[in-house]
Amino acid sequence: MKINSPLEAYKFLPGTNCGECGETSCMAFASHLIDRSLKATDCIPLVNESKYKKKYDELVTLLAPEIREVVIGVGDNAISIGGDDVLHRHKLTFFNKTALAYDVWDTMEEADLVERVNKIQDFKKFYVGDYLTLDMIAVRSVSNDPEKFAATVKKVVETTEFPLVLCSFEPAVLRAGLEVSAEKRPLLYAANKDNWQEVAALAQEFNVPVTVFAPNDLDLLKSMAKTFADNGIEDVVLDPGTFPTGKGLKTTLNNFLKIRRAGINGDRDIAFPIMAVPFTAWMAHDDEVSASYWETVVASIFTIKYGDIMIMHSIEPYALMPQLHIRDTMYTDPRKPVTVDPAVYEIGSPTADSPLLITTNFALTYYTVESDLSSNGVDCYLTAIDTDGIGVEAAVAGGQLTAAKIKKGLDDAGFDMEKLTHKVIVIPGLAARLQGDVEDETGAGVMIGPADSGRLPGWMEQNWPPQK
Amino acid sequence: MSNKMKLSGLTDLLKDLDVESLEGVSIEGDIELDISGGGGLNPAMAYALGHEAAQISMHVANIARMLGYPVDQLFAASMGGLPQAPVAGASRIPELLPAKFDVSKMSEWATPIQEVTLGATSADGGSRKNTVTLGGENALPYYFDAEMPHRNYVTMDVFDMPISMAKSVKENYGDVINDPAEWAKKAVRDFNADMITIHLISTDPLINDTPAREAAKVVEDVLQAVDVPIVIGGSGNPQKDPEVLERAAEVAEGERVLLASASLNLDYERVAKAATDYGHAVLSWTQLEINAQKELNRKLMKQCNVPRDSIVMDPTTAALGYGLDYAYSNMERIRLAGLMGDEELTFPMSSGTTNAWGARESWMKESPLKQDSDWGPREYRGPIWEIVTGLTLALAGNDMFMMMHPTSVQVLKEITQTLYGSIEAEEIDITKWIGAEV
Numbered sequence: 001m002k003i004n005s006p007l008e009a010y011k012f013l014p015g016t017n018c019g020e021c022g023e024t025s026c027m028a029f030a031s032h033l034i035d036r037s038l039k040a041t042d043c044i045p046l047v048n049e050s051k052y053k054k055k056y057d058e059l060v061t062l063l064a065p066e067i068r069e070v071v072i073g074v075g076d077n078a079i080s081i082g083g084d085d086v087l088h089r090h091k092l093t094f095f096n097k098t099a100l101a102y103d104v105w106d107t108m109e110e111a112d113l114v115e116r117v118n119k120i121q122d123f124k125k126f127y128v129g130d131y132l133t134l135d136m137i138a139v140r141s142v143s144n145d146p147e148k149f150a151a152t153v154k155k156v157v158e159t160t161e162f163p164l165v166l167c168s169f170e171p172a173v174l175r176a177g178l179e180v181s182a183e184k185r186p187l188l189y190a191a192n193k194d195n196w197q198e199v200a201a202l203a204q205e206f207n208v209p210v211t212v213f214a215p216n217d218l219d220l221l222k223s224m225a226k227t228f229a230d231n232g233i234e235d236v237v238l239d240p241g242t243f244p245t246g247k248g249l250k251t252t253l254n255n256f257l258k259i260r261r262a263g264i265n266g267d268r269d270i271a272f273p274i275m276a277v278p279f280t281a282w283m284a285h286d287d288e289v290s291a292s293y294w295e296t297v298v299a300s301i302f303t304i305k306y307g308d309i310m311i312m313h314s315i316e317p318y319a320l321m322p323q324l325h326i327r328d329t330m331y332t333d334p335r336k337p338v339t340v341d342p343a344v345y346e347i348g349s350p351t352a353d354s355p356l357l358i359t360t361n362f363a364l365t366y367y368t369v370e371s372d373l374s375s376n377g378v379d380c381y382l383t384a385i386d387t388d389g390i391g392v393e394a395a396v397a398g399g400q401l402t403a404a405k406i407k408k409g410l411d412d413a414g415f416d417m418e419k420l421t422h423k424v425i426v427i428p429g430l431a432a433r434l435q436g437d438v439e440d441e442t443g444a445g446v447m448i449g450p451a452d453s454g455r456l457p458g459w460m461e462q463n464w465p466p467q468k
Numbered sequence: 469m470s471n472k473m474k475l476s477g478l479t480d481l482l483k484d485l486d487v488e489s490l491e492g493v494s495i496e497g498d499i500e501l502d503i504s505g506g507g508g509l510n511p512a513m514a515y516a517l518g519h520e521a522a523q524i525s526m527h528v529a530n531i532a533r534m535l536g537y538p539v540d541q542l543f544a545a546s547m548g549g550l551p552q553a554p555v556a557g558a559s560r561i562p563e564l565l566p567a568k569f570d571v572s573k574m575s576e577w578a579t580p581i582q583e584v585t586l587g588a589t590s591a592d593g594g595s596r597k598n599t600v601t602l603g604g605e606n607a608l609p610y611y612f613d614a615e616m617p618h619r620n621y622v623t624m625d626v627f628d629m630p631i632s633m634a635k636s637v638k639e640n641y642g643d644v645i646n647d648p649a650e651w652a653k654k655a656v657r658d659f660n661a662d663m664i665t666i667h668l669i670s671t672d673p674l675i676n677d678t679p680a681r682e683a684a685k686v687v688e689d690v691l692q693a694v695d696v697p698i699v700i701g702g703s704g705n706p707q708k709d710p711e712v713l714e715r716a717a718e719v720a721e722g723e724r725v726l727l728a729s730a731s732l733n734l735d736y737e738r739v740a741k742a743a744t745d746y747g748h749a750v751l752s753w754t755q756l757e758i759n760a761q762k763e764l765n766r767k768l769m770k771q772c773n774v775p776r777d778s779i780v781m782d783p784t785t786a787a788l789g790y791g792l793d794y795a796y797s798n799m800e801r802i803r804l805a806g807l808m809g810d811e812e813l814t815f816p817m818s819s820g821t822t823n824a825w826g827a828r829e830s831w832m833k834e835s836p837l838k839q840d841s842d843w844g845p846r847e848y849r850g851p852i853w854e855i856v857t858g859l860t861l862a863l864a865g866n867d868m869f870m871m872m873h874p875t876s877v878q879v880l881k882e883i884t885q886t887l888y889g890s891i892e893a894e895e896i897d898i899t900k901w902i903g904a905e906v
Contacts, residue, residue: 087794140903227563247891265572280901283898316844322788329796375839392792454837
């Protein structure tokens with residue numbers, strides 16, 4: 001965006017402190033515009049009253065992200081990509097996490113197709129209070145036959161609400177796919193130097209986003225993007241080519257770096273979301289594990305460095321899990337707190353017989369332990385000790401988790417050990433060396449829990465209630 | 469006129485036609501396909517012929533178009549409109565707007581990262597076969613702004629006693645787990661380790677409380693067993709480590725090892741002195757806190773007189789899914805600050821990438837949560853967890869990786885050296901990816 005202080009945004013607001021947005025003042029609202037947690041449309045008078053029309057329009061222009069935002073799909077499953085304002089996540093945060101698309105192809109048997117689509121849309125991994133899931137299906141035209149392609153696209157649309165990427169360089173094939181899926185707003189892949197006129201015409205006719213593909217030719221890529229945008233096709237995605245190995249991969253990384261830097265620096269003609277195609281790793285590796293590994297490695301690089309949407313092939317868990325986690329890693333808002341408040345939390349409905357567990361106040365640690373306990377129906381007291389937001393193992397090594405800290409944590413929380421029938425504290429397995437000290441410091445019995453909280457339910461079965 | 473020729477003859481004819489001089493050429497009559505060979509058409513042959521016929525018809529249509537015949541309407545009528553232009557020709561975009569892509573280099577990155585050399589050859593009074601130089605960057609890693617002067621290096625972990633390890637890691641070391649020297653040898657010989665880290669964990673008073681003097685013997689054994697540069701790590705016990713590292717530094721005199729580590733929660737002056745007295749480098753370890761890193765580096769330089777060319781930083785590695793976001797941004801901020809002139813942060817970095825094995829995803833047989841999709845075989849999950857953790861930090865500017873699993877080491881070396889630019893590979897025609905059979 002073109003402004004970076006609340007004061008600059010404030011000038012365009014009504015200045016009445018009416019509070020309709022839920023903020024106490026227009027200045028407070030302005031600061032949320034700058035950190036992008038609220039939008040200009042959230043100021044009700046600004047939107048509704050005609051006297052503010054000019055200011056509203058100006059503000060919207062000034063607040064528009066440097067990299068354009070492109071929406072693929074419709075309704076609840078629509079996915080936005082792009083929309084970034086910074087080159088490094090610590091400068092603000094990255095917006096619109098990289099969309100992960102997995103392929104199907106039009107020479108698949110119908111049963112296999114449906115099974116694969118279901119696997120893609122059903123994959124989920126629980127992580128700090130939510131599920132990590134995949135996003136899209138990319139349909140490849142292998143047959144180059146419009147009818148086959150249309151039939152495959154149709155079947156995919158019947159099977160899933162996931163948005164689609166329609167992949168072919170043949171305009172007739174793309175048209176056939178669009179005819180059965182246009183209302184789902186799929187992404188077209190792709191316009192290249194030979195077919196761009198026909199593909200541009202399809203994007204216009206069906207009003208869908210479109211990818212421009214110019215492998216290692218940034219002049220051509222920019223030329224196509226500019227041409228499309230100037231002709232009213234503004235929902236453009238850039239594919240500068242993903243060369244999976246050797247010098248080609250180094251070049252590919254640098255193409256991504258150059259495009260995004262130019263876009264953030266204000267070159268509007270190239271300021272579009274970027275697509276990576278880690279799928280190409282499968283053209284370089286024969287065996288499945290090597291190909292999946294390399295594809296995941298390439299996907300990781302472009303999740304970290306500016307890929308906004310990616311197409312992959314492997315749907316093995318050992319490929320999907322790291323892909324989902326590295327995507328979450330990069331798109332987690334660095335402004336969110338690292339810690340939870342130190343306290344004794346009740347998990348489920350604990351009683352006097354329930355265990356008292358110790359962990360740290362590092363948010364990731366706390367939520368991991370919390371979800372392991374609650375999803376397995378363990379009722380207990382879970383104590384978050386103030387370790388300055390450091391995890392158990394590192395906090396024991398660094399002296400942030402000590403017997404004195406545990407004592408202080410329980411005292412500060414006002415937790416009365418006397419209400420427990422067992423008078424036992426369970427410390428994490430990775431803090432085992434603190435056992436004696438904690439016994440001395442608190443006078444309570446101390447049991448050593450498992451090294452990983454995922455094993456707490458099993459540990460409970462074996463060890464709880466404690467032997468007198 | 470009846471014109472009978474073979475398909476290949478027709479393509480040859482058309483290939484040779486000079487489009488400029490087509491005036492007056494007319495093609496009339498039916499083209500008869502002369503297919504030789506008995507037994508009818510097999511599907512592959514039919515496909516090939518169909519392809520060739522389609523190519524010919526396109527050539528012929530082009531000729532007709534040049535001659536002014538409305539070919540497209542003809543096709544539209546006969547083929548149900550499929551290949552027809554989607555909108556009327558008038559609204560088509562006539563030509564591409566010219567554009568030249570250009571982007572500037574980062575002028576703010578004006579300060580190079582300090583170079584630190586580990587290991588000493590006989591020329592410098594040591595017995596290593598080669599040395600390893602870290603740092604020297606003038607840009608973020610692999611960026612076009614400036615060539616990276618040195619590749620990334622991997623130092624593989626060796627422990628002075630058997631420790632608990634993930635199953636898929638342990639499988640590789642079962643035969644050497646009781647012998648640090650043999651373990652080190654195996655890592656260099658079989659797993660292509662650039663360096664070895666010997667962790668003297670048995671010295672921890674809460675483990676075996678091995679005396680520093682005895683632990684130093686293990687260091688000597690490892691220096692004998694391998695000729696790559698080494699890193700010496702303590703047990704992490706802040707009371708014991710200074711003494712252990714002093715002894716180790718003494719027996720390793722002349723070999724220019726990296727002592728791991730100095731930190732704010734132990735007597736870093738003793739560790740620093742051990743390094744400067746015996747000509748070693750020191751690892752400056754802090755926990756995910758850029759200001760603490762500045763403070764410790766400043767103390768090492770100003771208070772302990774450690775030369776700039778003898779400091780490597782370990783700003784802490786958290787595993788993928790367990791705080792890697794903090795570790796990544798912390799490292800990236802440190803590197804950017806260094807490049808932009810913060811003299812307290814212009815040092816190469818090291819990552820305890822092995823920490824990835826703390827993530828349950830890398831070692832647990834299955835998810836502890838029943839809501840999760842199947843996690844699949846763990847022997848494939850573990851190495852990729854270590855690879856992605858390392859690769860992420862490589863992109864943040866990390867120079868050296870402490871690692872465990874041979875597959876992780878191999879893949880991480882391949883990817884970082886690919887990005888560094890030293891790996892050649894056959895070029896792949898990626899324009900064919902859509903139709904690839906996989």
